[in-house]
Structure formats: structure tokens, C-alpha cells
Amino acid sequence: MHMTDSRTIAASPEEVWAAILDPEVLKQCVPGCTEMSGSAEDGFEATVVQKVGPVKATFKGTVTLSDMVPGQSLTLSGEGKGGAAGFAKGGADVKLTAVEGGTELHYDVEAKVGGKLAQLGSRIIDGFAKKMADQFFSNFQSAVEGPQDGGDDTPEADGEGGEKKKGWFKKLVS
Amino acid sequence: MPKDHGIGASQKRREDVRFLTGAGNYTDDINVHGQAYVHFLRSDMAHGKINNIDTSAAEGMPGVVRIFTGKDFEGVGGLPCGWQVTDKHGEPMKEPAHPVLAQGKVRHVGDPIAAVVADSLEQARTAAEAIVLDIEELPAVVDMAKALEAGSTKVHDDLADNLCYDWQFGTDTETTDAAFKNAAHVTTLELVNNRLVANPMEPRVAVGDYSRANDEHTLYTTSQNPHVIRLLMGAFVLGIPEHKLRVVAPDVGGGFGTKIFHYAEEAFCTFAAKACNRPVKWTSTRSEAFMSDAHGRDHVTKIELALDKDNNFIGVRTDTMANMGAYLSTFSSSVPTWLHGTLMAGNYKTPAVQVNVKAVFTNTVPVDAYRGAGRPEATFQLERVIDKAARELGVDPVQLRRQNFITSFPYETPVAVAYDTGDYHATMDKMEELMDIPGFAARRAESEKNGKLRGMGINCFIEACGIAPSNLVGQLGARAGLYDAATVRVNATGSISVMVGAHSHGQGHETVFPQVVAEMLGIDESMVDIVHGDTSKIPFGMGTYGSRSLAVCGSAMVRATEKIINKAKKIAGHLLEASDSDIELKDGQFTVAGTDKSVAWGDVTLAAYVPHNYPLEDIEPGLEETAFYDPANFTYPAGAYACEVEVDPDTGKVTIEKFVSADDFGNVVNPMIVEGQVHGGIAQGIGQALLENCAYDENGQLLSASYMDYAMPRADDIPHMASYVVDHSCQTPCTHNPLGVKGCGEAGAIGSPPTVVNAVIDALHSGGHTHVNHIDMPVSPSRVWAAINGQ
Numbered sequence: 001m002h003m004t005d006s007r008t009i010a011a012s013p014e015e016v017w018a019a020i021l022d023p024e025v026l027k028q029c030v031p032g033c034t035e036m037s038g039s040a041e042d043g044f045e046a047t048v049v050q051k052v053g054p055v056k057a058t059f060k061g062t063v064t065l066s067d068m069v070p071g072q073s074l075t076l077s078g079e080g081k082g083g084a085a086g087f088a089k090g091g092a093d094v095k096l097t098a099v100e101g102g103t104e105l106h107y108d109v110e111a112k113v114g115g116k117l118a119q120l121g122s123r124i125i126d127g128f129a130k131k132m133a134d135q136f137f138s139n140f141q142s143a144v145e146g147p148q149d150g151g152d153d154t155p156e157a158d159g160e161g162g163e164k165k166k167g168w169f170k171k172l173v174s
Numbered sequence: 175m176p177k178d179h180g181i182g183a184s185q186k187r188r189e190d191v192r193f194l195t196g197a198g199n200y201t202d203d204i205n206v207h208g209q210a211y212v213h214f215l216r217s218d219m220a221h222g223k224i225n226n227i228d229t230s231a232a233e234g235m236p237g238v239v240r241i242f243t244g245k246d247f248e249g250v251g252g253l254p255c256g257w258q259v260t261d262k263h264g265e266p267m268k269e270p271a272h273p274v275l276a277q278g279k280v281r282h283v284g285d286p287i288a289a290v291v292a293d294s295l296e297q298a299r300t301a302a303e304a305i306v307l308d309i310e311e312l313p314a315v316v317d318m319a320k321a322l323e324a325g326s327t328k329v330h331d332d333l334a335d336n337l338c339y340d341w342q343f344g345t346d347t348e349t350t351d352a353a354f355k356n357a358a359h360v361t362t363l364e365l366v367n368n369r370l371v372a373n374p375m376e377p378r379v380a381v382g383d384y385s386r387a388n389d390e391h392t393l394y395t396t397s398q399n400p401h402v403i404r405l406l407m408g409a410f411v412l413g414i415p416e417h418k419l420r421v422v423a424p425d426v427g428g429g430f431g432t433k434i435f436h437y438a439e440e441a442f443c444t445f446a447a448k449a450c451n452r453p454v455k456w457t458s459t460r461s462e463a464f465m466s467d468a469h470g471r472d473h474v475t476k477i478e479l480a481l482d483k484d485n486n487f488i489g490v491r492t493d494t495m496a497n498m499g500a501y502l503s504t505f506s507s508s509v510p511t512w513l514h515g516t517l518m519a520g521n522y523k524t525p526a527v528q529v530n531v532k533a534v535f536t537n538t539v540p541v542d543a544y545r546g547a548g549r550p551e552a553t554f555q556l557e558r559v560i561d562k563a564a565r566e567l568g569v570d571p572v573q574l575r576r577q578n579f580i581t582s583f584p585y586e587t588p589v590a591v592a593y594d595t596g597d598y599h600a601t602m603d604k605m606e607e608l609m610d611i612p613g614f615a616a617r618r619a620e621s622e623k624n625g626k627l628r629g630m631g632i633n634c635f636i637e638a639c640g641i642a643p644s645n646l647v648g649q650l651g652a653r654a655g656l657y658d659a660a661t662v663r664v665n666a667t668g669s670i671s672v673m674v675g676a677h678s679h680g681q682g683h684e685t686v687f688p689q690v691v692a693e694m695l696g697i698d699e700s701m702v703d704i705v706h707g708d709t710s711k712i713p714f715g716m717g718t719y720g721s722r723s724l725a726v727c728g729s730a731m732v733r734a735t736e737k738i739i740n741k742a743k744k745i746a747g748h749l750l751e752a753s754d755s756d757i758e759l760k761d762g763q764f765t766v767a768g769t770d771k772s773v774a775w776g777d778v779t780l781a782a783y784v785p786h787n788y789p790l791e792d793i794e795p796g797l798e799e800t801a802f803y804d805p806a807n808f809t810y811p812a813g814a815y816a817c818e819v820e821v822d823p824d825t826g827k828v829t830i831e832k833f834v835s836a837d838d839f840g841n842v843v844n845p846m847i848v849e850g851q852v853h854g855g856i857a858q859g860i861g862q863a864l865l866e867n868c869a870y871d872e873n874g875q876l877l878s879a880s881y882m883d884y885a886m887p888r889a890d891d892i893p894h895m896a897s898y899v900v901d902h903s904c905q906t907p908c909t910h911n912p913l914g915v916k917g918c919g920e921a922g923a924i925g926s927p928p929t930v931v932n933a934v935i936d937a938l939h940s941g942g943h944t945h946v947n948h949i950d951m952p953v954s955p956s957r958v959w960a961a962i963n964g965q
Contacts, residue, residue: 006717033410054882059781082303083303086218086304086370087218087219104570112216112873112875114220114283114875115218115219115283115875116218116461116879117281118283118876118877118879119461119464119465119875119877119878119879119880119883120461120879120880120882120883122869122871122875122877122878122883123882123883125849156504
């Protein structure tokens, strides 16, 4: 399936860029991520626990970054194997543009699933993937921006601790 | 008074007592002491190159007996295809290897990669998770038209392309083209016959056992034809001679064709039982069934019908792509050709009929026979195009069909078969009577008052079944004979066991076959049992499919019973001191004609086994006879079907308000069972027409692999019994088998899909949606709504 969206983050493109390359940030932002190691150069190894409809699985996979233009754009590609549950893979083309009040982050996501995930979850997979992408970028926005008074972009609870730590990255780098 | 015994009696099914009280003995009920369990690790990719399968970690897991991969089956035969089709250039079809476990590549989601044998099923599944696969995903070929494009990814690298065969059949091109050139009107229709999953209630199971003591293999399996499995697996896959291989198919919970075929899991369990020196059991999960049972249908067709100025059919031309899936299943090649092309004349005297079929390999589960097998595909296209022609010409669809009916028999069609008998006007008359066509206008008005559109669809069908004359199918490429066999074993006290080659998995043979023997001998049915489903107990048999059991195996049973009667008359003649030619058998008594001298059935059978006063110089003791029967022709059941639907124009939802079938099955042995067969067949046809669809995405991922996504027909999708009338009172007996029977198992599934679609189109036209000339099955609410709204 294909998803595209954009959101404005109250931070400079440089701050956003640095956050994307940080495995700790990614771990906090990927919904259901329990482990994340590696580096932007060599790629990341991740473990993600997710439930898609009736299928619950632990996905072990890799995330690689490519086509990197610092401060402007990159491509994230991931592939996870869930054993008997099947597999999921996808990629996101991310573009950063400086705008008034921060950075516009535009993403273009392509994802596909296979095996039991496709067989049992095909009716709900599009909605699921959209929710995952929304959560990821919401978590990411929170991590970079810090707590918002209005709270209108509060990430959802299953963001694995994203709420408690939101904004920590920005505090570190600023 | 309806009969309550013998041929023609609606006896209740004796097998139902055990089925309905939990006393059945299905393959999964069979547990052999010391058995291990196998779990198959299946591909979750549609197409991939196997670089490495690392089983080292899994082998050390608790309870693991042994892990097998494709390497263990090098030197073992592949799964064979039982029918060689010759293409239009005289070349044999392409037959790629079909290994028991994948070798080199995986070719569909569900393709078995490795098999873990362990002490428990849970241990086998857990260990399978520890197998590390290095499989490089390749682009998948799913769409048949794309698969045939030059440069398409190939499912089988050793073939030139994805074409299995390009087959042409029937009238030559010059004559066919001339018919179309001379036509006053040509109707063209492009359609899809949707891919289906058979979904028998009982999933497949296999238990392999091996006896070191005598080097004997036993396979318990969910099969419609244990001897066919013994032949295919013994001779072509594992190299086990018949006397060392026993195949048992006990109670089987439905087959619908999908349990005809020889599957990898059967060969695996038989092979592994010897390799592990332990019985090995596999029970399919429902998820596995969706991705490993052979699927059905999946044709894409363009059909053209040429009519002269008087609306006589003068030509039919079809062009079909038939999906074979990734490998050739046992009878897959015969379905779109000899079981489909031979039916394209239908009930009509069209002089020119040409059928073109391209069979295509794709990265999908293999496709093979499913209830009707080729004949539903033929009937659907022909009866849909006739309906469209009637609409285009503004003529009554009943009348258009009637004026083109074949009326004199035998009739040699342009597509190789010769119909021996039939009366298509009679079934049409009966259908019209039962449907109350004059009352339709009022019913439509009533529906319209409620904001609904009402439509009526009618169609005819014919099928060639009672499969099949061996010499004919041999010429057509079958690699087996299609006769059947029965042994009638009369015991000393007069009770009878009949060992039959037909297998009963819901059809009711255990009730019907004894009715025939009891009628012939004049004894009570309770004295007769049939034995089936075990190669060590029955003489031979090609099994149950193609509506053949009574027409072919039943005929063998009649012949064997005739031999019994002949011998029994000799014994009776001896006991009565009369010539056996003067002995008459009636109501279980042997009487000297014209006298009151008689002996009872039991006296004769006892004499046969206690031959103290017996003509030992003329005949042997004992009373047991075997007959093999090879039919002289197919049988040709035919009928006329009609239904009324209501369509909700706001939602597109279709409900079937009334369904009527008028079938000609020739003679009928048990009317209640025949009606049950037709009820079930029509329910499956309605399922295909309205609900069922096996869907793949463009990457070859199977999307409909559970009952959440694959819609089976349920009770409330089928009309209520009073509106669901199945009639078989029109009977033109088959001319070439001793019972005059034609077979009824598939008719409902063959005849009913076009009925439903014709009715939906009629409903939409009545609502002014005259731009809708066709909707592909399943005619789901979304498809109907989209068609109404021009989307």
C-alpha cells in the first residue's frame, strides 16, 4: 500500500535530521519497538512486537538508510520477519524543508506484507499501516519538539514509552 | 405409494447414524502407536530463489526427530500429472518438476520448504521457527495475461515461458470463421470464472506407517480414491510396488474434487515413516488448507456466439486462459480441455464450435478439479452469452434456447462427445411449471413497491459425467483407465459384503449401493453392507469424482451381482433337481418356473459354503464374484434451472428469493439422496455466484485464506426450502449402463452460477440500468453497486 503525508515540526531541519539518524530516537518512535541497535551508516537492527488483527508476532528485521542528502532527504527501508506470522517490508522517502516555525517533514511510504499477515489481515492492513505511520511520525515529532501545552498531537499510548520521554532529544541537542 | 425398499426408495442414510452421533472414524481419529508429528514450513513468498536452508539450530531443539528439506527428496520422483494434453501443434504440454519439498525455488505462498518431524506437534512447530531461511524474493507472476507476455518472469526457469499448452479443439478455423462471417448477429462476452477454494469440512490429513517386519507401507489419508493414490505415489513418486503399499481412506468429510489429487504431504508421511522408522502424522490446519489444497476454476474467457437471421445458433468460439497455478496438480491439465471443451456445444445443435485454451503457470496454488470441473466453466460462459444475445435481440431467453435445442438422439456434437439420450424441452417445461413464470410480473411489482429490483434468470446445462470410457480418454491423453470394480461376497448365512472401488465421502453410497443389490436379489437391505476406502480390502477402484460412482462402480456391482445370481441359480437348480435355466429368483426365493418348488436365498448361500449336497463337479464352492466395468460412453445429465433474485439498488445486495431446478438424471435409486446432492450442489453454485472468491494481491500474496475473508455460503444465503425446489421427474434413462443412471453429484454446481448472474442482470435492466451487461462473480454488493453507478 501507499501512504503520503506531511507534518510541520517545531525544530530546525538540522535538528530533525540528527534525530532521524539516532537509533535511540528511532527506537522510541517505531511503535512496538523493543530493541534497536546499529548506526545510520551500517543500518539498524530492530525487534518490533505488533499485533495485526488476529496475528501477534515479534518481528526481527533491519532498517537501512540510503539516498542521504544531509538536512534535506533520505530513504528508510525496513524488512521484518515474523516467523510463522509472515513478513512485512517497506520504505519511506522522507523530505525536509525549512518552513516558518520549523521544518516540514514530508513522507511517502510504501509497504507490503506477506504470509499469514496477508492471509488473515489483508482487510485491515491498510488501516493498520496508516496508524503505524501516523504513530511513528507523531512520536518522532514529540521526541524532537518536546511537550506541547495544547497536547493536540499527543502520541497514542502504545508508542512504548514515547509519551514519558517526549522532547528529550531536543533537550539533549539544544 | 412410494417404495420403501430397493431401487426408487428414499431410504434414510444409514451412515448418518455414525456421522451424527460422533462415531465416525476419520483419518485424524487414527493414531498409530509411537507416531511422530510433522509440521511443514511453508513459503510466505510467492516466488523466491532458495539460497540456503539452515536447519542446524532447529535440529537440536527438544523433541525433534528429523528435519527434511528438498535435498532429502533428490532421487525421489516428483508428484505426477495424470493427464497429458497435446497442444494444437501436436506437442505435449509442458510438465515442470513438482518436488515433494521445494527444490531451488519456492513458487507459491504455501509451497513446502522443510518438514520438521518431532515427538509432538508443538515441538515440531517451535523447531520450524528456528530454521533460518535465506530465500531471495523474485518478482511474482499472478495475472495470466501478464504471465504470457514476452519477457515475463518465469515460474519455471527450465521452460521457455509460462505457457503449459495452447490447445484448440472442435470445428476447424476455416469453418468456424465462415459461420461468423455469415452471421446476422454476433454476441460477444468477456468474463472471469472466479478462483475458488473447495473447503471440505474436514481438512486433509495423512498418517504414514512402515512395518520393518515385512517391508510394508501404510498410508491413511483423506482421499476420494485410495487406489489412485497407491498407483501414483507407489509407481511414480516413491517406487513402492502395490503389494507393499496399502492406502486407507476411512470416513472422509467431504472432498468436492480437492481430495482426488495426490499431494506432497501424503508422499512425505509415507517416505518419512520409513526414514524415521516411526509413524508420521500430519493434520492440515484450515490456514494450510487454503494455501495447499488445490484450488478450483480460475478461467478468463472471451466467448462469441453467432446467430443467423432466424436466431439459430450457427457458431460458438471461445478463447480461454486457464490458471494452472505453480505446478501441475494430478488432473489439472484435463479440466480446461477435455472436461470443458467437450461441453461447449451445451444443449444446442450449433454446427460449428471451436474452443481455444491457453493453460498458464503462475505463482499461485495449483488449480485442479472442483465440483463440476470444467463443466461449470463451460456452462457459465455459454449460458451467459446466450442470455446476452437474447437481450440484444429482444427475444425471450427461454424461446431462444428452445429453438436451438438438440431434439434427436444420439447426437454427435462438434466437440467429440455423443449424447446418447435426453429431452431438453421436458426439463424446460418442468422448470417453467415450477417457477410459475406467469406470476413473475406480480412478484416483481411487489418487490418494486418495497424499493427492490426483481429479476429472473433461466438457463440450461448439460454435463458429461459417469467418467469415463477408458479407450476414449486414453486417446485424449489420460494416463489411467477409468473403469471401476466391485466384488460381491455372499456369506454362508446370506449376508453380503460388497467391496466397491467408489469411495463415499458424503454421497450416501452405503445406503444406495445396498438398495440396488437388495432389489436384484429380493432380500432386505439390512443384509447388505458395502466396504470401501481400503486398497487391502477392495479389488480395485478408480474412486469417486465426475459423478461416476453409481454409473460406473454401480454398474460393476450390478455385473458382479448378475454373476452371483447365475451361480446361485445353478446351486438352486441342483437343490431342486431342476435345470438352472428353469430357476426364477423373486423376493429372495429360487423357484422352479411354473411350480411351487422353491428354496430360500439362505439355503442356497449355505449350500455354497457347506457343500455337502452340491454340484462340485460343475461349480466351485463359495459365492463371491468380481466384475470390472468400463463404460461405453459418458453419461449426459441435463436440466433447466431458474431463479429469482431481489437486488437492493441502494446497497447492491442480492438475495435469492426462489430457486428451481429441473434435472434429468435418468433413473434414480434414492430420490431423497439425489435431492440432497442437488441442494448441496446449488448451494455451492450460489456460493460461487454471490460470495466466494480466492484473491491474490499483485505480489502473489494470498489474501483470502480464512473464513474472515473467504465467504462461504451459509443457510441464510440459500432460499428457504419451500422456495428451493429440486425436481428430477424428467427421466430419460442412460442407454448404455445397466441401471440407466446418469449421475447427480455435480449438476447443481454446474447449472446454477449462470442462473444467478442472469437473474441479477435481469433485475438491473428492469430498474433501467441497461448499461450493465455482465458482472463477474462473485456478484457482491460492491460489484453490483459499482455496476449500477457505472464505476
